[in-house]
Amino acid sequence: MESDRIIVSQVAQQSEFPADFQPVAAMNSCLCGYFDDHSNHCHCFHGQIKHYRAKIFGPLLDRIDRHIDVINMPAEILLGHEGISPVVQQRVSKAFKQQIL
Secondary structure, eight states: OTTSEEEEEETTEEEEEEOOOOOOOOOOSSSSSOTTOSSSOOOOOHHHHHHHHHTTTTHHHHTOOOOOOOOOOOHHHHHHOTTSOHHHHHHHHHHHHHHHO
8 A cells, every 4th residue: 555556466477556545434432332431331241341452453454554543423413503514414414324224
């Protein structure tokens, strides 16, 4: 990723492809997704959280430059906020409904 190219090797053949991109990843803080959430109770044990997070740590995490924690926000606030333009509110509402299905 750092060299803006990807080399795929198979048996005795190599192919090189351009790879100028910004990867984006997201994950829950634990298996149930409620760790550090003040409105819900996390049901995970410490060992489960440690094992869950160990899956992403290592060489992959080293290549992710920015880490941000996003707090859980109730859908009522996102979908009913008066400061959001109607066009944006419709897009958010449509995306929310698609996720429920």
